[in-house]
Amino acid sequence: MSEFDFDLFVIGAGSGGVRASRIAASHGARVALAEEYRVGGTCVIRGCVPKKLLVYGAHFAEDLKDARKFGWDVPDCKFDWNRLRDNVLAEVDRLEGLYGQTLDNHKVTLFKTRATVVGPQKVRLADGQEISAERILIATGGWPHVPEFPGSEHAITSNEVFHLETLPKRVVIAGGGYIANEFAGIFNEFGSKVTIVNRGDTILRGYDEQIRDRLLQISMTKGIEFKFNAPFQSIEKNDDGSLTVHLDNSEPIQADAVLVAAGRVPNSKGLGLEEIGVELDKDGAIKVDEANQSSVPSIYAVGDVTNRIQLTPVAIREGQAFADSVFGGKPTVVDYANVPSAVFSHPPIGAVGMTEAEARNKLGSIRVYTSDFRAMKNVLAGRNERALYKMIVNAATDQVVGLHMIGPDAPEILQAAAVAVKAGLTKTDFDNTVALHPSMAEELVLLK
Incomplete structure (x- = not known):
């Protein structure tokens, strides 16, 4: 029998913590997870998921107007914030339930309370209960930064x-x-x-x-x-x-x-980390090595609390890598090169790889290709909004080192294109690919 109550105790049930918990459990570890607010973390509960639903709702404002140019007799429409808000929050509730169900299916013990670290292998729940674990994983994410000023x-x-x-x-x-x-x-x-x-x-x-x-x-x-x-x-x-x-x-x-x-800051305050020797940087981020291990060997961290790349998919990759490495016998290191990102603005942005300025500074000799155009839908709708696609190429190797896009559905298009950048494909590879016409994405293989 183990001298510890659990093999792994995770603090924080966000994307990284949930992934690490269920993967570790699937490898046979006895896992406990503490969450003081709601299962799902920032992304599911009060971040990218509800925000994206609001983005979808906002798009209807222009879509309803544009529909008239496409033959639809759309009357003037009234927007009901309360209805959208309540529907979004109901969807958040549904997703939280699914996350809890996933943890239960993997036999992860869930403590719906705050937990702090009181020793290299011991945590304390809000009710005073102390629990031992061979390893502790901090996955408490980030928190909105509010500057101090009157009011x-x-x-x-x-x-x-x-x-x-x-x-x-x-x-x-x-x-x-x-x-x-x-x-x-x-x-x-x-x-x-x-x-x-x-x-x-x-x-x-x-x-x-x-x-x-x-x-x-x-x-x-x-x-x-x-x-x-x-x-x-x-x-x-x-x-x-x-x-x-x-x-x-x-x-x-x-x-x-x-x-x-x-901006957002690492959510590490009040966890008791510094008191037991866990090293933090000036912003409160937990310093970890490529194996997600902190300065205290039994304590690890993944996700935004490490302040490496504050993106949900990165936290998930880190949680998976940690669990596979420590409990699955499959040493895994996350590759942070060419991580795609998006801004769900109006219109949205998608990006992967180096910007033009970064490429010039790092590579010196580059080629830049752009396409500045109006999407077909915008033309018929009478909307003058123009999309811009930009490709950065290493002049010495012909390798595409950056793609940057703003326009309708840019993130959806960028995800597939990011595979090409990650794979190190060349501008010639793009040129040799037959265009899919008519589409906005075809601009990527027609850049001259």
């Missing part, structure tokens, strides 16, 4: 935005990253007046400059207002419940809701 308590984050009682008529969004731009598109399509306020001068830092400039141009055309180099001073709550947002270098803005989307 910051009147702002909401992406945690609360899915639960708004009413649709705000005026929304101020703080930040310039993917969460800020995604919710700007959502609220704008729902009819809210949206203002993005950014303390810097760039949106979507890390994405290709031409692509992010195109999103800025289209967003402004759609009516979204941007204020750059305008840090928050304060938020003042008025007698009627509205908010006045005071900014540096700008006039005050009146709003009904303020959404702070200023």
